[in-house]
Amino acid sequence: MGDSDGVLAMRERIVAVADRLFYAQGIKSVGVDAIAAELGISKKTFYRHFPSKDDLVIAYLQGRFRPLPAASTKPPAEQILANLEWIARSLNGAREFRGCAFLNVLAEIGSEDSKARELAIAYKESRRLWYRGLLSQLDVDDPDTLATQLALLVDGAYAAVLIHQNSAMMRPAIAAARTLLKAAGVSISASEATLAAIDQTPQA
Template identity: 55%
Template sequence: MKDRILQTADRLFYLRGIRAAGVDTIAAEIGISKRTLYNHFPSKDALITAYLARRFVAPRPSDKSPVEQILGTFDSLERRFSARDFRGCPFVNAVAELGDEGRSVRKIAVAFKESRRLWFRDLLVQIGVADAEALATQLALLVDGSIAQDLVRNDPAMARAAKEAATVLLRNAGVKVGGGDAAGKAGAKKPRPSPLD
């Protein structure tokens, strides 16, 4: 039952919004009483926290090169943007909806965004980028910017534009991109295995 409640809350919070999807609505959708819901989640805040924790998924390990993984992020975004039920980043949405009321939500959102930025940084370190911290932040901004542009324009091509910008940033950092060589910087050591592998 707990999984059913969480699956329903996930769908309704993401598609309709956290404020719009009340506990009554979630319980009615499942066909249970509010009391049953509260037996599993003592408050709506607890349910919101569980919803965001469920969405906090680490990137999957990959056999692809670091550059392919970085640029592949934008290909994945383009596919997600094309889905009819895409409503943006659930973490950004939650912070925007709840504002100052959602301090715990903001904490989870910051942790999620930082985990993604660190994923980029670790890949950049593997290929010998000098200022991996700064470039990782720039790549994370491209991800978030493309999500915002897609939401406003309803145009999956925003992910392609972000990928092109990411390619320019990588080349400016001395990384070989394209031409069948996505291994990394010229003269860089062989990439270490990713900490996600």
């Protein structure tokens, strides 16, 4: 393994450990000392790869910045519901679920002006805009507001799953999404939306 490969491997190890500790305990609670100790490396080695803890927090968030589903020829409403079905399946049996990592970081950082805050906001907004882009293809009066409502349903479902430690709490959010879409005049097919869910990629 060359020097560059070794540097990359160590960087990936640091991010992997930070991802686990940050998500489980919070970014404020986990210090550089704890991460270095977990890896069995010195702080000097840590800082060689990440000049500051803030740089590591950014790498942590970037690692969780999952791609959105690719463009599809499926009906927009079907894609939206399939996305929600995917989220429900991804949470099934997730015993270590601690909520949305991006919302957690925003809660810890508060109004602090930082790159991490910008990334977390950009991630959440990218999901809302994905919904809006699909809704804009339909004959609905206000796709922007409807997209916001759908995004709120997802975040609310994450909170409910965390509170009750039960992934089934995602199901009422999907039912509410169907109600919102129908109220906006969108025709949907329950069977087609469920089948389309297998094509979805991670969202949160």
